[in-house]
Amino acid sequence: MAALNYVGSRRGKLLFAAGVYLALTALTVAFLFPLVWIVGLSLKTRLQVFANPPLFLWWPTLENYVAVFGRADFLQAFINSLLVSSGAVTLSLCVGVPAAYAFARFAFFGRSFLFFGLLAMRMLPPIAVLVPMYVLFSKIGLTTTRSSVILAYTTFSLPLVVWIMRGFFEDLPRELEESAWVDGASRYQAFVHVVLPLIRPGLVAASILCLQLAWNDFLFSAVLTNNATRTLPVLMAAFSGGDTGVDWGGMTASGVLVILPVIVFSFLAQRHLVAGLSSGAVKG
């Protein structure tokens, strides 16, 4: 922020600023190009996709999107993704928010056990949980169901909820509940009627972050679902599994439709994105 002060003359400052803008523009173009190109492909007809040399200017068509919305497997996967992500978020919030409150306010037996457990859940490789989970779930007939995916997703969304919400609870003045307790409210009443309404922004941030992680997950749902219950990333991987085939327009259009909701959501929660994903290591 201060670097500008160290450049001497007015001319030097202008040159410096121009250099910075130039570098940032180049970086932005480089980082966004793959995405822009893919969006471009999704707006091309099949002939245009494979044109040689590639077309940089053309009249965009929406036919690929129309075709994707007509596909039963895409719509089914979209619904599945929606169901399992929102299911995982709801379950994690219901279970994790009271625990986060306890973490922020009380000393209790097993506190450090729970702390390390949640940290391990977030940090250890998911495949290590997935192997036994698959065996256990298949024996109780839970594999290929959406519930199994929801349960599996809580391995990453639960720690995230507890971490984010703990931070929000800690920022809340303790006097609020204490005065409610003195007025005769039970801990439960104080939590539900005093604390929760004040913590609403935190709940929104935590849900968006969990929703994003759940929506983006591939490994768990690849193993735990079948063709009827698979989520969007699994369908996308099936599209591109072996050869990329010839339906580039259709594949890119569905890719764009998969990432559109997450990008919108992420911009809504931009402020909490990094703090949340670094799981308590950095205070937002």
Added chain:
Amino acid sequence: MGGATTTVHAGLATATPARMPMHGRWLDRQFVKLAVLPTTVLMLCVFGLPLLFSCFLSFRGWAPELGLFDGKFVGTGNYEDLLTDPDFMGSIRLTLIYTAATVSAELICGLGIALLLNIDLPYIAIFRTLLIVPMMITPVVAAFCWKLLLDPDHGVINYWIGEHVVWLGRPETALFAVALVAVWQSAPYVAILLLAGLRSLPHEPMEAARIDGASVWQMFRHITIPLLRPYIMVAVLLRTIFEFRAFDNIYVLTGGGPANSTMTLSQFTYLASFVRFDLSLGAAASWLMLLMSMVLCVVFMSTVRRRDAN
């Protein structure tokens, strides 16, 4: 923390006896236990028990048609198989190389971007917003985008360089491609993390150095980097933990090939468990992987603790 709340609780109990019937107070005392109970149960069900079972499984010869506990006891057979398997040992080596390469590239790119974004110029926030887009993209879709860009016949990258390079078909270029996708997605994340660090640095040391006539490079080298060190540590450790488990980009781009050149530990375990359905071997592989990442976690936690203590 605990002391303060118990005092308040005691005060509450004596001050309002009429409104607090006996059973209500008992239930109230159980509040904390009830609040953490669901989390504890869920954690044990989806994490604790599976890991214990996986440890058990790794000492058995289990097959999908057998009952849960019916596998024959094979002692450390699965572990011995793995540790004498050149493919698995190669996969450990590859995972370490991949992790080191991606994390250092992410750190260098991330630091560069963060330093640029930290300069106080108008409209710089627009670049910040645009640059973080890649980190939001679903990893499978990101990998898939790159697969089309790198396509040997119709990919735009080959068109630009004017050569017919089969990026994903040759060991060296395949590893480079999967690493590139990871760096593309995660460098912005590192940048945002370090930018938060840069913004929180104190101004005084910089001012003092400037008055003493230090050059921009000297200030960067001897003031910014040392002060930023805790943030760099956190970024490196977080990225190490997440690159160590790399799976999505590799699955989509190469599936571990060609010739095992991108066979990371996650990919190896996935293939053993869910393609060859040797789940006992998969359990053993995942436990070895777990132990390795536990070492990383211990380093991570001690760093976080040291920061908390400061």
